[in-house]
Amino acid sequence: ATTRPVTSINRTAILDTLESRGPLSRSQLREITGLGSATVQRLCSALLDEGFIAIEGVQSPTIGRPSHLFRYAGEGRLIGAVDLTDSRAHAALVDLAGSTVQEFSTEFARPDGSVDPDARLDGALTAIDDLAKRAEVLGLPCLAIGISAPGLVSSDGTVSNSVELGWHAVPLGDVL
Numbered sequence: 001a002t003t004r005p006v007t008s009i010n011r012t013a014i015l016d017t018l019e020s021r022g023p024l025s026r027s028q029l030r031e032i033t034g035l036g037s038a039t040v041q042r043l044c045s046a047l048l049d050e051g052f053i054a055i056e057g058v059q060s061p062t063i064g065r066p067s068h069l070f071r072y073a074g075e076g077r078l079i080g081a082v083d084l085t086d087s088r089a090h091a092a093l094v095d096l097a098g099s100t101v102q103e104f105s106t107e108f109a110r111p112d113g114s115v116d117p118d119a120r121l122d123g124a125l126t127a128i129d130d131l132a133k134r135a136e137v138l139g140l141p142c143l144a145i146g147i148s149a150p151g152l153v154s155s156d157g158t159v160s161n162s163v164e165l166g167w168h169a170v171p172l173g174d175v176l
Contacts, residue, residue, distance in 0.1 A: 007043070010035055014043055015052060018072040019097075023056035025067035044070060051076040075099070078138070080131040080145035082124065086164045087115060089127035093135055093142065102134055117166035121175070124149075128176065147172070 013033045018024060021032065030040050047053040054073040058066045074097030083090045092103040108115045108123035128145055135142035149172065151162025157173015159165070 010039055011043055011047065014040070014047065015072060018053060018070055019074070023069040023071040025059050025069055027067065029070070072097070076140065078135050078140050078142045080128070080135070080142050081148075082127050082131070082145065083148045084120070084124055084150065084165060086120075089124050091127045091131050093131060093138075095140075101138065101140075104130070106130065117170075120165050120167070121170065121172075124172075125175070145176075147176075 010033075013035065014029055017029060017032050024032070026037075026040050026044055029035070029044070030037055033040070035043075044053065048055070048070070052073055053070045054076075056069045056071040059069050060066045075095045077096045078093045078101060079096065081092045081094060087108055089106045089108070090103070091106065093101045095101055104127075106123050106127040108120045110116075110119050124147070128147075131145060132142055149159050149162060149167075150164040151167060152160045153172075154160065157171065157176070159167045159170045159172050161168065162170075
């Protein structure tokens with residue numbers, strides 16, 4: 001393996017450990033993960049700078065210098081989720097700790113009350129734009145947006161045979 005995948009695996013080990021067992025000191029992270037001292041030091045510094053972990057407090061040992069306690073900081077990043085139905089897009093911003101930060105719905109009906117496939121696509125795009133704006137107002141980065149659409153969805157994001165939405169080969173991935 002090259003250093004990039006190994007670093008990614010080691011970062012994940014630290015994040016998973018802090019999420020499930022934190023707050024922990026660097027020495028506790030070394031003990032639990034089996035990673036070397038320099039690796040834990042380097043990755044904790046990077047994860048702290050990136051906002052994925054935070055300092056929770058200080059652990060005062062009986063001998064030696066006090067150690068910082070680190071915790072998983074899932075509240076510092078957001079993921080958007082959009083669920084499309086025949087009449088609305090239900091959207092939510094969820095932090096990496098799994099808490100729903102905001103949720104809302106966007107109705108697909110046009111001013112005259114009609115709902116057609118184009119209105120559904122426009123409504124979905126409006127919901128996605130609104131998610132990004134809400135994350136920006138909160139001052140938190142939205143790392144990704146996942147969309148749930150009825151019908152067959154290919155790996156390139158094309159929605160086919162969606163009777164509920166009236167979509168046939170809509171290139172949703174490309175549109176986004």
